[in-house]
Amino acid sequence: MATNKLDELSINTIRFLAVDGVEKAKSGHPGMPMGDAAMAYALWSKHLRHNPKNPKWPGRDRFVLSAGHGSMLLYSLLHLTGYDLTLDDLKNFRQWGARTPGHPEYDLDCGIEMTTGPLGQGFATGVGMAMAERYLGERYNRDGYSIFDYNIYAIAGDGDIMEGVTNEAASMAGHLGLGQLIYLYSDNKITIEGSTDIAFTEDVKGRFDAMGWHVQKIDGMDIEAVSSAIDAAKAETGRPSLIIARTNIGFGSPAKQDDCGAHGSPLGPDEVMAAKNNLGWPTEPTFHIPDEALANFRGAVDRGAELEKDWKDKFEAYSKAHPEQAAELKDFEAQGFVGAIGAIPAFTPEDGKVATRVASGKVLNAIAANTPFLIGGSADLGPSNNTAIKAEGSFTRDEAGRNIHFGVREHAMGSVLNGMALSGLLVPYGGTFLVFSDYMKPAVRLAALMGLQVVYVFTHDSIGLGEDGPTHQPIEHLAALRSIPNLTVIRPADANETANAWRLALTRTDGPVALALTRQGLPILESKEETVDRGAYILADSEGQTPEIIIIATGSEVHVALEAYKVLTDDGVKARVVSMPSSEIFEEQDEEYRNEVLPPDVRRRISVEAASTLGWGRYVGLDGISIGLDRFGESAPAGTIFKELGFTKENIVGKARTLLGDKINK
């Protein structure tokens, strides 16, 4: 190992901060930081362009710890290089309220670029980060002014490399030639159940070669080798780079090095002692940071300040040379989509029946014509999802157009959207059928957990898709999505609710929005202002009187609810129809509004939604009825399925009569 004394001291500082942190928390993953410290040190000390005193500097390189369980490696590096993460934070590892949770959580204030832990997500999200860099660079960079010009580094483990989402994202990255990606794969041959040989014997280099990556195999414990490999990766700008670095999990631990016992539990006091002795480290005090090592790491502060200053000077000059471009960027940071929102069209009943997916396509195009910061595509269902921005080109290897072809890779799409959103300058959207939201769920969850502004265009939102049948008909998906904290699900009932849903998606900056849109045409409802803003609203009512019965519906079922309402009203029943495009938003309203829409005393309630009834008990209570689908769908024309499965005015009226029976009996 060509490691000088200071390097070694610095690397061991990382190792034992991690070891001591895990030991103090009595839980965590010491093996990875011990094994990957050298490699991480090589990257952070010799290559990573960052400014610890301004983690939000837009020109910085990104570092993603895809193997998130090695969080103490990242926390140690952040503290040592001078980020706003104290030694006390490190000592507080995995404790209530700490900034150092078990797995890294997105927190730019202290330099954590994204939440990781669920394997494969860091790897795949980085691909989105690179696509954002490519898009922004191509749009805004000018000769002599490389404003957006950074690399995305990551450390990934065996688990990342095995996950399917990684392969999807890697295939995309190779296809697009994303040279900004420089990934270190810590090939330590150990997984939780033992040697990787028990499950994973493929030729990783061969697989990534085949997907168009630039692949190197090196000794990951040799910082010169790591540094040279990173140099070669930086020089290769036309292909993403994977550096397969042989590492030793639990390096330094006499009993646990290269053993799965080092992975997910503290070493234990005796083994900590043995490891410290083995690597010539003082056993006391814990959390020891030698002054020379600290000074060495903290060099990052001055280097970072200089890097950012150079960038700022360049941006200043750029602003003068290209004021229009600079203004576009500054305006977006200041105002978001205010201008583009004004371009959202309105629809009238004269438009005839419009599928909400078609309305969505029109709205999207109107918005996109007025802002460059909305970018997206579909997982090979563009023509069905209506996700194309018609005036714009495709995102290809040669040109970063605004229409992304994700291929049949829903999961990678979800992660890539997250990566693009993390740029802070783009709001990305992605389309697929609602039923296939399943394939990307782990990425949707991470968007919600990180609070990222991402828009999902989930079309073909019910049995209304018809003939494709049960495999393609979502049943449980609305409930599943609604149960995710901080995800707003909107199922609009017509083109105008769709327009409002998009408006809301553009203004909701602290979490993702999922649109559930019909395949089939729907009439335009009598226009209501801002229908979606309050989550639910009274669409038809019993003219000023307290209703005897309330029908609550969403999406396409609002129309059949209206038909039932007419029958009931004609029969003298005081009925109300509530359109509830978003229960999450409705729940955020004040009690007064909620009680106005759903008066607590009105207990005869029927929900109508062509989906799992799970969740509707909250609104219909113990005395109401949910018309829904607690079964899988059928393959047939949509009209037939709706009729056969009870989404008819007759069925709703019948259920209403059942509820109203007690009125008669009383």
Next chain:
Amino acid sequence: MATNKLDELSINTIRFLAVDGVEKAKSGHPGMPMGDAAMAYALWSKHLRHNPKNPKWPGRDRFVLSAGHGSMLLYSLLHLTGYDLTLDDLKNFRQWGARTPGHPEYDLDCGIEMTTGPLGQGFATGVGMAMAERYLGERYNRDGYSIFDYNIYAIAGDGDIMEGVTNEAASMAGHLGLGQLIYLYSDNKITIEGSTDIAFTEDVKGRFDAMGWHVQKIDGMDIEAVSSAIDAAKAETGRPSLIIARTNIGFGSPAKQDDCGAHGSPLGPDEVMAAKNNLGWPTEPTFHIPDEALANFRGAVDRGAELEKDWKDKFEAYSKAHPEQAAELKDFEAQGFVGAIGAIPAFTPEDGKVATRVASGKVLNAIAANTPFLIGGSADLGPSNNTAIKAEGSFTRDEAGRNIHFGVREHAMGSVLNGMALSGLLVPYGGTFLVFSDYMKPAVRLAALMGLQVVYVFTHDSIGLGEDGPTHQPIEHLAALRSIPNLTVIRPADANETANAWRLALTRTDGPVALALTRQGLPILESKEETVDRGAYILADSEGQTPEIIIIATGSEVHVALEAYKVLTDDGVKARVVSMPSSEIFEEQDEEYRNEVLPPDVRRRISVEAASTLGWGRYVGLDGISIGLDRFGESAPAGTIFKELGFTKENIVGKARTLLGDKINK
């Protein structure tokens, strides 16, 4: 093309049955059957060992149409070769109640081996079918008696090859050297959005080579080439085979061949005419089947009868030579797990605190010792999931042990479990953390849709996992799983409920069961007989009087509910605690029982579950309170998190007092 006249006639028969079927249904996918008919014909006429008159013959080869949208290809083959699928069924394609839905649905009566459509699932499920064959063969075959000795064939498309689950499964199959797999990849260069070049330019051969597959590239329109490649694949028994077959989507259609327009819509009457003219096919009548072609296909009936007879004779002789083995197989078919269930242990309070994951491991081992038909493993979390059968070996390339190391491949695990269950002779189980059920959701859905007996061992089922934090703490997952039709979710409250949950999982033959198990230890409840069988039961009560308040809880929260119950009871409140391990099972009970457990008049109800409250409204109604988590978790010791987030007796008692307030006020 070395195709003789009869072959050509036969292939065109498939093509135009598909074309006419789609045309009549006015929806569907004609391009794939037109392009893949030749390849499928080569496989079905020259290689596939099957008996159309007994689709359940255990010795048959399996054929999986992974590209399920090409369903008319499969339906045509099934009808033509003599399965119980009529020409009227074909004419009824995609209509209500038809046996020919838009995508194939598992229906062995007419030869449909599995439900496909969601891409990648067929590919990955086939891997499980091969593992079942390997396991059963190794256990039961004897010299001269190859009882289990069949191949798994599949046709996959570009979408399948792009999906992450495919890569996970392919990596596993290569690792295990599953030579029984012979997959045809229809490389037609076309996806829905256009040429595959827009998203998918990797070297597929290189990728599969790297994963240990035997890969051939051929002209998929040349039946001799296809047949030779299948011969070579059969000869290669140590590696799975991928035959990359260049095909032409929409072959024969003058305007739409090799165009994405052929993929997902009817050709249209004019183009149907043009295609028929182009391939020398009579334009009238539709659904035309030339007699020679039919006779040619129907040869499969006699061949099949003979194949099965040979196998039966062999099995007969085997039964005499190896009566013990034969009896084991016959007993399982007749009685299932009756014997093994008797071995399930009981736990007593003296056992102290037992995590339900630990109880599950003990129960699993007790069962496994008494039956060879339970097989499974974990996605690299075996030591945490307690999924290992301790007395048994691992499933490796060399030996089909009962402990499967899925690697960090949750999604492939889900699909592989389905494939093993489809053997009809194995009940497979798979473990991961509950939060990572997200990664395998599409496979779980398919298990439910197919009604397969699969057991999911989802451990670390709440914030109770503690320090790993929000990325690893399930919140929405119980609701998400409960919303899937035909999946039974059980969250046991102690070791005995866990034992009963396993018993139920072994007896529920028509759908999957998901167990949600704690990381943390739980006391053993006072024993109740068959606690899980009715889904919910009264655990503690107000001694014969109608309760004033009901606390409903699941899993670990049952214990804190009991603590609250004691406080309330001491204060003179008539309280009841209901343990509800499975709301799905509870919903299946008769009204009398449900009303006994939850009397409709008792409206003061509190649900307590450390998960999303979505779904609890059904039980607490408009007047109750749900204590749950409509937010993400935290990284800290479990006890701290439970306390901080309100899972304390104090909080429950406080909420109870709020509800009881109206009693006082009245």
